[in-house]
Amino acid sequence: MLTSRRRTAVIMALAALASTAAAPARQESYAAPAAVPGLTGASSLPARYSAVERGIRRALAAAEEAGDTGRLKALPGLLAPGRRFLSFDPRGHGRAVEVVGDLARAHRVAVVVPGADGLLTNFDSWKWAGGGARALHRQAAATSPGTRLAVVAWLGYDSPSTRSPAVLTGGRAEDGARGLTRFLTGLHRVNGGAGIALLCHSYGSVVCAKAAPRLGRLPVDAIALYGSPGVGVRRASALASGRSPAARIWAGRSSGDWTRFVPKVRVAGLGHGHDPAAPSFGALRFDAGSGPHSAYLRPGSRSLRNLTLIALGRDSEVTRD
Template identity: 50%
Template sequence: MRIRAWRLRRTLLAIGVAAAVVIPVSGAARPQIPAPAPAELGDVTARTLTGAYAANRANATEAAAMAERYGARSRAAALRAMASPARQFLAFDGRGAGRTAEVFGDLATADRVAVLVPGSDTSLESYGRLRGGAVALHDELGPRTAVVAWLGYETPGTVSPAVLTTGRADAAAPALRSFVAGLLGINAHARVSLLCHSYGSVVCASAATGPHGLPVADIAFYGSPGTGVDEAADLHTKARIWAGRGAGDWIADVPHTSADIFGTTVGFGTDPVSGRFGARAFAAGDGGHSDYLKPGSVSLDNLARIVRGEAPEATHA
C-alpha cells in the first residue's frame, strides 16, 4: 500500500512537471491593462501614514481611469472601489495582476497586528475574497488591533505549473520580509502575526527561512499544501508555528511530498498538520478550503486567539 501511494505521488508530481514543460506560458501573451507606477512613498512612519493612504487612493483613482479608457470595465470597477475615501492602502500597484496591502484598523496604535498572506488565484479582480476575510478577522479581534490584507506578490494560478514549486514564494519572500520590517517601523510595539493560507504558507515559510528571518510572534499555516521544509524547526524562527486544516478542505488530498524530477523540485514536503512537522495544531472546524475566515467559524475564532496571544482550541484530529 505504501509503495502504491509513493508511486501515485510521484506520478502526480511528474504530470505537474510535464505540464510545466509542455504547456506554454500563455499569460505573457495577454495584453496588459495600463496603470500608473506606484506612488513614491519612501519610508512610511506613523506620522506619514495618513498621507500614504491618500497617495495610494489617488493612484487607484488614476488606475481606474486608465482601465476605463482601455475598456477593462471589470478592472476599472474594482479600482474605483479601492479609491474610496474609506479605504486604507499601505501599498498599491494597479499594474499586471495587482499588488496591494490594505489596512483595517489603526495601524499606528494597534497592540496586535495580523498580516494575511493569500494563496493562489488572488488578484485585483478576485481581491474581494481576501478583503472579506480581513474584515471578518478584524471584527473578531476587536479594539486596538489591525489587520493587513497583503497581496504583495504575483500569486500562481490554482491550475498552473507555478503552483507546484516554490518559485513564486521564493520571489515573494524578500518583499514580505521588507513589509514586516516596514510595519514595525510604523508601530514598533505591535505584536505581529502572519496568517498564511494555502500557497501563502509557502511564501511565509520562505520568508522565515531567509538570512534575517522574520520578527513576528506567530506564523499560522492553514489550508496548506506544505511549506517547502520538512519540519517546523527548519524555519529557524522564534515565532510560534501553528497549523490547522478544515475537515472539508480538499487540500488534504494533495500529495504532501516533494521530489526532484527533471532537475526541478516539485511539491512542498511534510503536511504541516502532521505530528512529524512539529507545529502547534489548532482546530479548524468542518469548513472547506475557502472557509477559514468565515464569520462564526471555529477556524476564525482560533486564528483570532492566536493573534491575541491566547491559546486556541486544539484539534482533535
C-alpha cells in the first residue's frame, strides 16, 4: 500500500509526464454548429434529429475540404440510415450525442458517459461511447426481449486526453457535469416516465460524481461508476440524489484494469480522490470481469452483461463482486 508521501510523489510524477506528453493544439477547420430545436417534448425529436444530421453533413464537407482523413473515415458512418443524433459539434476533438432505440417511448433510458480519449474518430468503436451504446442495446434486446430501453451515447463534453494534464484535474468534469445535467433535464421533458441509469466509465465517473448532487428532481435511479480513477466524495451516500427512493450507486473494476494502480488521492488540485470500487465507499459492487480498462462494454463480456442488467433495473440478477 502506498504511503501518503509516495502517493503525492506518484501524482506529481503523473502530472509532469502528462505535461511533457501533451499533444500540440490542432488548427481548427470546423465551424460552430448551427442552433437546433430545443428538447421541449417528444414532438421536438424529429426536427432535432434532422437539424443535427445537417450539421454532420456540413462537417463532412469541411473534412473533405481540409483533407481530414480521420473525419473522412468516421463521419460517413454517423450518417448511416437509422442513426439519430441529438447533438454534434465537430470543433476540437468533437462532441456527439446519439440515441439508440426509441427515446420517446422507452420505459428506461441508459446514458453512457465515456471517459478520457473520447473522439469523433473513435466514436463508433465498442470501446467508446457510440459503439458501446449499441453493444449495450443489443445485449438488452437479448437479455430482455420486448423491453423498451433506449441507450444514449453521451460524448457531450470535451473528453481530456490521457496524455494531457487535464485528465488529472476536475475542470473538464465540472464542465461535463453542467452539460450532463442540462441534457438529462431535456431528456426528462421528452420522456417524463422513463427511469434513467447513468453508466460512467473512467474519467466519465468523475463527470457523473460531480453531476449527481444536482439531479434530485430527475428520475435517475442508478449510477454505475466503473474503471474509475477516483471521485471527489468519501461515500456512495453522497452521490445518491435527493429523490425518494435514492439512486442506487454501483461500482466495478475489472481485474485487468490499470486504474487499480492509480493512487486514489487528491493533492494540490491533482487526482480525483476516493475509489468508488473500494468496500469502504459503500457502493453496490458488481462483477466487472477480467478485461482491460477499455473493455467494459465488449460484446460477450461479464461487465457488459451486468451493466445491461443495471440499466434495465434488474438488480437482483446482477452478479456481485
